[in-house]
Amino acid sequence: MGRSSPGLQAAGHPASLGTSAWAWRRTHPRGGATFPGPAPALCQARSRSRSNSRLDNMAHDRPSCTLEPEHVQRLLLSSREAKKSAYCPYSHFPVGAALLTGNGLIFSGCNVENACYSLGICAERTAIHKAISEGHKDFRAIAISSDLQDDFISPCGACRQVMREFGTDWAVYMTKADGSYVVRTVQELLPASFGPEDLQKMAEQVPQPGRAWVPTRV
16 A cells, blocks of 8 residues: 555546546445446444444544545545435435545445345445456455444444455545545454454365364464
């Protein structure tokens, strides 16, 4: 993240943010991004509120992977636009997310709910799934927007785990309705996490032909 930021581009639909095609999605009752995305299961807004006092105290701290101000504002705008597409007839909690890839594309998503509550999907995961489906796995930052006035919107546990799948040292911008935000890394939001590297460690313990396997104690 210390490298110079590439110009932001919208993925899927020629828009003011860039020249590439830019698709919009929304997911998650908490907020979303600017690309059409699947609905979220009813996310736990309470847990977010509990964590907001801590976020307020961290509002002035900036991790090293943060973006240049002009790029941050474009990402925040994309997440707010994505929120408009949220499908949340049950929670009435629209969320938008905008995901910035390593090569400067922005993929947006919104929360998409379902009458079978558990089948809903959050805005963050909508944006990430959209990017993955287009062949992108290197992410620099994600911005999340909602209508919360007094609290910063924060990703649920499931979204944090999905973010962690693609690295721990990238930025998560959590906003309030007035546009203010705090930024944390995925590592800070999900410390002591489990990821692909842990599965690799297990694979290395699989016995080779002709060798006895001695299980190790973690």
